[in-house]
Amino acid sequence: MHDLVVKIIESGPPLLEAMRRLAKHRLALAGGAIIIILCLTALLAPWLAPHDPNRQQLAYRLLPPGEAFLLGTDNLGRCVLSRLIYGARVSLKVGLVVVSITCAVGVALGALAGYRGGLVDELIMRFVDVLLAFPGIVLALVIAGIMGPSLFSVMFAISLIGWTSYARVVRGAVLAVKEREYVEAARSLGAGDARILWQHILPNIMAPVIVMATLGMAHVILASAALSFLGLGMQPPHAEWGSMLSGGRPFMRTAPHLTIFPGLAIMLTVLAFNFLGDGLRDALDPWLKETG
């Protein structure tokens, strides 16, 4: 990973060049388009949803996809399409909040460890090692379980471990950059540590962070859906894709659409972020494209 980060930094393509390469990456464009549609769907949910997502109409329970309800209804007669549309809000919100927190904490601590070195580095990185000794979802599951099922518990539990991968990568990148001539030059001109880090080092290590954050969105959406599926996330009657999938399980024989559509929504979203993340990685470092 360290070599990879160094390569991304050293290749250092101008932003325009990278954007040009990204524009040629068909899968990344497809991913970006899906993400834009998802964001618009989430933003315009009250206008796009054909029905109230929480309105129970028992007379229409477990209806298959049809004219009145495009994707059918669930066991309480709620419109599946409307719940999927509102569910997009939850998934994107969790992804954005968790990725922002983990990215900020990881970049700050990783940069501090790499720049300061010595005891600070040792302490931060050993703490990272310890947290990475737990399989992520297991610790998240336990913490969310102990705190009690809620969206906050899920976000807290995933964030608690999520920052470690950013810290590792950023530390490696800072170590590679901090000995460069331009950093030396800034230091000899009297720039302080904070200024060197903020103005000279961080802008030069953002490429791998952007790639990680994009792929991180996919990972967080998947993990939060898994925790909600297990009953630890957002609670009924609110619409959330993982819990919708879980709620449809008892009706798999009679109403398979309750299993198919929420899963499809999760997969499509995760796939879109993975496509975009992969495309960004290729665009920011053409060498990587060669080796996959």
Next chain:
Amino acid sequence: MVKYLLRRFYALLFILLCVSAITFSLMHLVPGDPARVIAEKKYGEEVTAETVELVREEMGLHRPIYLQYFHWLGGALRGDFGTSFRTGRLVGEELRARLPATVELALAAMLVSLLIAIPAGIISAVKQYSLLDNTAMLAAMLGVSLPNFWLGLLLILVFSVQLEWLPVFGRGELKHLVLPALTLGTGMAAVTTRLTRSSILEVLRQDYVRTARAKGLTEMLVTSRHVLKNSFIPVITVIGLQFGALLEGAVVVEVIFAWPGIGRLLYDSIFARDYPVIQGCVFVIAVMYVLVNLLVDISYAWLDPRIRYEVK
């Protein structure tokens, strides 16, 4: 090599000590007084102050926290994690009974993933940018993005509900293992396919491969003799590291298929707030995870001498 092993061993001890401290402190994350929570769990919601104090004495919760920790650690090292609130059985016994099921599932999933990933990765690399390569890479990307809990449900829907070929629940026969292993192995196969491909592509660009070709060796010989052998070091590492991911995935898969492993035990204990079992499960899973990572590191250093020299 001995120096490297010693270094890794000391690091392992430190990490295990911290892991045990975090596992122990999970109990103290519970909102409110742990003694009251345990008393309510054991004797019902309406507990008197005396009962709470009795539980505090019984569990040693009146002692300073560091003494509680060392007491717990001593027990954990002997496999004694206390008694389950739910079943009244010793947690150590429960764990011993469930561990084989989780290991069986993880090994079967690994086999599934290798059977898919290694041939797909090799073909993909050797035929780079061909239709086969593009299809395999797209399939791998789909595999990475596929939520395993959804895949599990889809497999149940097709093979158990519609076709009625395979059972949904149970353990003991091969037919019980097929769907859980497929569910768990697919995600890993996707990651391993991508890595096998990139690893082989990297080796294909090396000078010694060019030399082998220049000597007039057939492409088959170049691949089998020079490329594959050198490509598999990072692949082996990832396969080892994926074992940890399998432990993660096992929790979800064991819940879907009611597979009687540690993941299912952990899940049931979380909802029953059975803290000794939660602590036992987390500790055992983390220790397995750390030990597998250590074995991977050692095998990596053994396979690739450059690692050992770098460490020195």
